[in-house]
Amino acid sequence: MTPLAIDVTGLTKRYDDKTVVNQVDLQVGQGRICGFLGPNGSGKTTTIRMLCGLLRPDExxxxxxxxxxRSDAAAIKRQVGYMTQRFGLYEDLSIRQNxxxxxxxxxxxxxxxxxxxxLAQLGLEGRQSQLAGNLSGGWKQRLALAACLIHEPRLLLxxxxxxxxxxxxxxxxxxEIHRLADDGITVLVxxxxxDEAARCHDLVYIAYGEILARGTESEIIQGAGLTVYAVDGVQGSGWTERLRELPGVDSVAAFGNTLHVAGRDEQALSEAMASLRAEPGLRLSLAEASLEDVFISLLGGARDNFSAATETGV
Known part of the structure; x- marks a missing residue:
């Protein structure tokens, strides 16, 4: 068994009467890359902040x-590298000064x-005198990662x-993330x-503060039990809503010029799709479920317990 770098149970955080993280269990093995997925406001950032000692969990x-x-939050901070959503270094300082x-x-x-x-690890030597505020997004990202790694953390969030x-x-x-994991550093991202989710060893999907799925990419897709039809040749507007109203349909999503229609009730979905075969120009075919199909379906069935929230980055 791989030793666990993260092993938490029942993690909960509330703001006033809103529960933004609700009884989250999370385990990540040492040297693994765990993808943390979910829509905006799902509780990802709040969970990460609790893990690195910046927020104290309510439960x-x-x-x-x-x-x-709880008791070792200060020690955890010294062994964790935390890269925030927004660039958090000083834009009026150079790369080296930061x-x-x-x-x-x-x-x-x-x-x-x-x-x-x-500087050498992230290829920043040639730009070390450049002001951080003048960097492109990609170079700011390198600088932020360099700052996360300078104290040689064992865990990256x-x-x-x-x-x-x-x-x-x-x-x-x-x-670079895979190189770090090969060196034994654990990553929760x-x-x-x-496409980035597919590069992770393990995945955890959270929506509205609750874990809805976990496992490898193949385990999550197989566990979802989705049947997916690809619908081509759709002409005109209104097809997405029309398909969503059919029996057995859990989700409809556009992939280029194709609509993916997914559902867990294979028989009901097949019958609904059969009723469309007489539509002129419409082409129906069974398709392999993708991670995106699964996550759209999961989100559609999740209960939004924070719909009134206006704060971003929760």
Whole structure:
């Protein structure tokens, strides 16, 4: 059995009368990359902040890196690298100055050498004098990751780290994440991108503060028990709503010019699809369920207990 870097049960956080994280159990093995997926406002950021000691849970217990989530929060912070959704370093400081500042916060010995190592690790040497505020999204991302790694953490908590960066920067970032995992660092990363989810060892899907699915990509797809039809040749508007009203249909989503119609009741869905075969120009075929099909279906069946919330990044 792989030792657990994260092992928490019953994690709960409330704001006034709203429960934003509700009885979450989360286990992540050492050296694993766990994708943390869910819609905006689902509780991902709040969960991550509780794991790294920035928020105290109202209920729940467990450990990160063998340290108690409640009593050892300060020690957890020193062994975790947390990359926030928004760029959190000083834009009027250079790359080197930002890294030196973070090294001072952690009171690192041989600070100059540690900064040099961080610059080299993320390919930042040639830009070290450039102001952070003048960097593109991809280079800001590299700087933020370098700052997360400078104190040699054993666990990385990355909150939507690739939002707003170009495809090449995303690919380079994920190559680095896999290299870090190969070195034994555990990674919990929240993302909205299905191609990134497919690069994770394990996945956890959360909606409205509750875990709806967990496992590997194949385990989640198989466990969903979805039947999916691809519908091509749709002409005109209104087809999405028309398909959603059919018996057995749990979700309808557009993939380019194709509509994916998914449902758990295979017989009811098959009968509903059969009723459409006489439609002129319409082409129906069975399709393999994708992660996106599964997550759209899960979200459609989830109970929104925080619908009145206006705060983002929950």
């Amino acid at each position: 729940g217990q467990g450990q990160c890196l063998g340290l108690d989530l 890294l030196d500042f973070v090294a001072r916060l952690f009171e690192l010995p041989q600070r100059q050498q540690r900064v040099d190592q961080a 990355l909150d939507e780290p690739t939002a707003g960066v170009d495809p090449k920067a995303r690919r380079d970032f994920w190559d 929240s993302t909205h991108y299905m």
